[in-house]
Ligand code: NDP
């Protein structure tokens with residue numbers, strides 16, 4: 512097992528996030544391999560950690576000053592054993608092949624847990640949408656899709672949003688795909704409602720994460736009512752996490768972006784949340800502006816000299832990291848424990864470093880890994896695909912009901928798998944094992960491909 516990780520590290524020594532994601536899954540599935548010798552004979556670990564296909568391409572576009580800009584585009588088609596490749600696109604300057612591979616790898620197990628027929632993939636670019644005009648974003652998206660369109664399709668690979676890719680970007684990407692192919696198909700999810708999108712898709716990741724937290728609490732005869740919650744990020748996932756926490760009677764006291772965080776001791780309410788949505792989604796502003804509108808709140812800018820994030824150092828019951836990978840380091844994990852946090856639910860992908868996960872597991876926190884807790888987003892993407900295939904749209908209540916049902920089922924699957932392999936109540940082990948077994952069995956059925 513370690514050999515596989517060593518091999519992967521030697522092959523691609525700089526892909527640290529990918530190594531981290533693989534290491535976690537390999538550690539969890541060790542007992543599964545011990546129980547099923549066929550998996551080792553069939554080299555499933557070597558196969559599942561090697562993408563089926565990696566596409567890397569040049570994206571050339573012209574900015575508003577008529578300067579030529581060059582970015583790098585990626586699509587990692589990781590695994591199609593249980594369905595067409597499915598997963599988001601991330602536009603962020605930090606994007607590189609290692610990050611897209613880690614996200615694609617996580618997506619394989621996440622999609623497997625949703626109960627829907629979706630393989631795993633992920634893509635994106637090191638393009639930074641921040642500060643760009645709508646026209647610049649459109650030109651970038653058109654150029655990006657001109658190449659990507661050769662590799663995707665409604666039965667092949669169906670991208671969606673992730674960091675830096677929301678409704679605006681999906682619109683431009685879809686428009687260019689349609690023009691190139693002369694086809695109106697469900698090739699992307701996260702589309703706007705009036706041209707093929709699904710109700711509840713914008714809300715789905717955040718809502719799903721909170722439904723998962725409510726399930727974990729429910730399994731312990733507890734609820735979110737009156738619980739104080741720390742939320743990080745202020746984008747799509749964070750916003751709808753806050754909305755659902757408020758629906759369920761919880762209290763949210765923090766939000767952040769990459770420049771800093773706000774602490775509002777009074778707690779957010781629906782008016783404040785509506786203000787934040789307008790700030791982030793329409794004005795594309797920064798979270799620090801919150802304290803101009805609500806002066807009782809405190810804004811703390813990121814201090815590069817600090818080796819911890821003060822957002823995670825407040826008295827609270829629950830934490831919902833919803834910004835980005837590795838945003839909770841070991842010190843942050845210790846602060847969460849010291850401040851009384853008993854539940855950590857990952858809206859983001861891989862937001863917790865391995866040492867902090869160990870702390871959570873050792874201290875028996877209710878810890879939900881991203882591949883289980885944030886699977887609601889891709890699950891409703893799967894429902895969007897189903898609606899597109901039928902050329903129908905389901906009402907809000909129906910999609911929300913299905914989302915709730917899927918999150919409940921993922922929760923049950925994680926608990927059952929963790930118990931079956933002697934890790935009762937360890938959601939990380941359960942998610943990795945259940946996600947893995949389903950995909951690997953499908954790979955074995957389909958032979959050496
Ligand atoms: P958005 O682009 O809408 O928002 C991202 C938020 O995270 C922003 O507040 C952003 O701040 C902050 N952020 C991004 N990068 C960093 C960084 N390096 N350091 C600190 N803060 C950062 O993205 P989403 O809300 O869609 O995604 C958030 C997380 O959820 C990601 O991990 C994503 O992979 C995951 N996810 C998303 C799903 C979806 O359906 N959208 C589904 C499942 C998981 P700033 O504006 O300063 O960049």
Ligand code: 2IT
Pocket residue numbers: 597598599600618621669670671672673700860885886888889890892
């Ligand atoms: O990480 C994720 O699951 C997403 N960004 C959503 C993927 C999707 O296809 O909806």
